Amino acid sequence: MLTSDPAIPAPQPRASLARRMGFIATAWIIVLLLGGGIALERTLTSQVQANFDEQLEYQLTAMISSAEIDSFGEVWFYRSLGDQRFLEPGSGLYWQIDGEGYEPYPSRSLWDTPLQLRGVIEDGAGGFVDEPQFYDSAQFEGEPLRIAERTLILPGSDTRWTFAVAAATEERDNQIQRVRFILFWSFAVLGLGLIGMALLQIWYGLSPLRRVRAAISKLRTTGENRITEPLPTEVQPLVDEVNALLEHTERQAEEARMHAGNLAHALKTPLTVLTNAATAKDPNLNQAVFRETRTMQRHVDHHLARARAVGRRAVGQARTNVRQSAEAVRRAVERLYPNGRLDIAGSRDALVAIERQDLDEIFGNLIENAAKYGGGSVFVTIDHEPDADQCVIWVEDDGTGIPEAERTRIFDRGARLDTGKPGTGLGLAIVRDVVEIYGGSVTLDESEDLGGLLVELRLPRA
Template identity: 65%
Template sequence: MMLIAMGWISVLLLAGGIALDRAMTSMVTRNFDEQLGYMLTGMIGSAEIGPDGEVFFNRPLGDQRFLEPNSGLYWQISGKGHEDFPSRSLWDRSLKVPMDHVDDQPHIYDSQQFSGEPLRMMERSIILPGSNTVWWFAVAESRKELDEQIGRIRTILINSFLVLGFGLVLMAALQSWYGLSPLRRVRLAIARMRTAGANRVTDPLPVEVQPLVEEINALLAHNDKQAAEARTHAGNLAHALKTPLTVVLNAAQAKEPDLAETVQRETQVMRRQVEHHLARARAVGRRGAGQARTALWDSTESVIRAVERLYQDTRFDMDGRRNALVAIERQDLDDILGNLIENAAKYGGGSVFVTIQPDKGGSLVNIWIEDDGMGIPEKDRERIFDRGARLDSGKPGTGLGLAIVRDVVEIYGGRVELAESEDLGGLLVKLALPKAAE
């Protein structure tokens, strides 16, 4: 992060320095050129044509450097067919003024005509009163002073921007150090939590990182809950398998004649127990994978079409909200509805009615599944959810269906209850599932 900050600071300072250098250089050069312009205007204003047709000044120019040989400030007046009229500062030299053009306005440029003395020149073409000759007025000054000023400005800019850059990098480092200090405290708190065997971050931390700490504690609580559920499932599975294994072992040791039947029967029991716990484990895994969104009406229609093939004499009806969405995986929803609707068709009298209605302003979607069968006595409605519980042993089944349904529904934060159907007179299953975010 600091390398990125240093890179951006360097780029911005470089861009700003170049822009400021150009602006300052342009300003100094413009001031220098304005001084040359004042001198050129003064030359033109003082120039007249003498009786001999040559140019002369009616008053001396004000700058003393024009009188000092090789002073660095020069002027010259040139005209075709006339001798050059130079300043004394030129001494034995003369300015090379191109006379192949006419400049109505001052023309300024750099010149290298004097060895070791670069010049800044300004010239203009003028026809003086009383003469038909085009005269070229030129004033030149050594760039030494201008270049020195530009050099001083650049030195100041470089030093200033170096100090500014160092200060900005230092401030960025201090800001990063200070700004990340709460995260370092969080890291130390997590390290202490790990070494101390705690399961929560309880150290007092700055308010800036409190939301992060709350999320960490929530994640730890979620992991603890999943670990506890996994231990519970493993213990339940081990306990459920212990009895059939003991029965098989005792039958084998006693060499009972019906050993084969015993093994088959107890193996079926073990298989059902394994399927039950696998269904719970899959539901827990899907719940932890993320927020699901499933269209309830589509899933219910699909389940009813499948059950209709098995119970062709049963009438199935649906009503309610077609666009209801629930926060549950499609496969788990199909398993829940399939179990409940198939039970309604199996134990009912030929009619099954499904109603879908979300809570108004609530967080659940209600699914009512009614049939016209014998129903379940109120005293047995809670017991029927126990593993292996069956009230009608005359029909095929394992007694694990409703137990799995309740476990999976509760894993997703829903609930399932049994009641008596007022319309059909049979069993009413009240299923409530969490509503998905729209």
Template identity: 60%
Template structure:
């Protein structure tokens, strides 16, 4: 009457059937390292990274800004110094005229007394090709002159009428800033070189003083900015320290949520942490439930065995075999659920349905070489379930169809990629199952056909494992083959 009874385990996982496993799972190397109990590896301190980045940017900005500011101020001071020299040069040119002998003479002296003091650091000089230099020391005067009996080593190739600026070295080791201009005076055919020079000692002293002020100012500014960066880092990472304390309270006080008010930037991480804690609680509760159910399921068979052994029952051997088979069914059932729950906790998986169905078909065809299998559907369909669990589900269903059907097994994979759920149809050409008795098949140990080997756990395992992943399984009647139709519904990856 009945055409389907659930098998104990899928043929792809039974060593006794002589079928090699289709897929095996190995733990990643990282999991082994974590399982060793050692602390997880870290990549350094966030605070240190932030401070290093801040220090780098502070140094770069201060260096670039300091260099630019130093150039600007130095050019400003030098420009003011050059303007002073150019004013004296203009006054020198205005005071010059050609005497009857064709030489230059000054109709009035320069107002700056430093030109009258020997080696004062400020000098003027007038020269032309073929003429001796007319210096501030050649005037007939009772006062001493700044150049005294020396001359300035100027450039003799200047013909432009615009002033030019350059530096020379005047003995002994005195650097002089020169402004020079070529002028043709009225009444003379010669190109006269008018030169005014000033010692760079005062100019360099001003620049050095400004650079010293800039150096100290930027040093204080850099230290202040780095201290502010440290304060910002400490204050900015405060929520992470609060999360750490909240996690410590979870470990020490037994609370299971982080409820502290935190900034928006870390709130998503806290929500994920709370979700992880809730998931761990569910996992622990499921583990406790499985352990309690298994203990309760084994309690009765163990009591029967104990009573039979204590009474020296004549059918003790039969009792042991019967109760041992019952305990084995319970252990297989709860182990399948525990494996599925454990693999689900690893994360969202992606498994190709058609590839897994073909792998199961190759394994089942060894046990039922006369069965005809037809697998069709979308080759790109993937479900969010571990490969080993999917093959266990398909193994139970396809083996049942081959065992209790008439020899034909159809497997069809849903081809709609937009659907949230992926549907897999397994059909056979057996006698089918009346609708009133289909619900009984999901009861652990239920078998409608006791003539063929099996434990009646296959469909119960399929239902439980599919439910763990958010799926379901339904039974119906195949319109094409006339036998049983099993519709396995799983979440699409």
């Protein structure tokens, strides 16, 4: 019962190469710009904050340098602080002086709402911190403040005075928002531009692949058999492999056509004989059928052996140990000819670029022929010339050999010198065809050691 091969599922398309590259480029650009933008935003924000604090410290220093102690032990300014905002209520710029045992002394801009200051900060050693301190305050509803204060003792007084300057942070916050706004849109435009350039680069960079696709499509529609369009060096190896595959496919197709033609031609004569015998009601029809069907069977076996070798060769680069194949065949032949002697010598590690089944068939035909037609001794030498480019194998026997004039004809299909022994006459023909399919050669000579036939194989090394 014949069963059809299960349908091979069509390969599912994977993610687009351009889409994958675009995703990676986009993600990388976003990560870089996001990281750079955050770092730059923090740097600029810190700089805005530092500038704001510098202005407060400048005002604080100017206020301290203008302060003196009067005859009543209180602080007064011997010169104006200069900034008119200190005189305008709710202007957003304030100062205040606190002294131990004294009421807070605020600027006019504070009006009647004094600042809540941190005051003296003890240093833990009986003294206090005499450095400007900066901090944010939300004590005025709706008006966040940044306060700079410093505690010190003025000349002519033992009181620790705390000087403070406060400014509304609205201007600082507005500057930070402007910086962030500019950074966001600048980096957004830059990112979109970079992503657009990356996508354009991907589209342009992959254009050779589109040209390859168009060239392959052109092979189907125009009948051309090679891709000849010049392409970048990165894509050219792919084109070379495609061309090599096309050449290999053409060669296989040509071989298939040739084998089909040869088989048809070989079967034509036996079929004609059978047809004529049947039409003429030949009394020897049975003998004719038997004879011609054996002829057809030889032709079919021969072409099947070639087809199997060609198919296995197309699968890929094979690596077969010669000694293992020869030993396996020897064990099989020794069971058929138990009285013979079969010796194998030479390399145990020699490898050839032939499928194991085909090498077994080669050895099977040669060793069985040597055992059948020889005098009982068969000698196989593996890698007879270790330095040769190809692996040289000798198969010798002690039979009568083959006359030199017959050594070419013996490779023909069905050729037999000894018709008294069973056989089809295809053994050496199959050996020659299989060896040549793999790029090797086979020759016949006379064995100097055994006196019979010497078959020399030259097979490609793996």
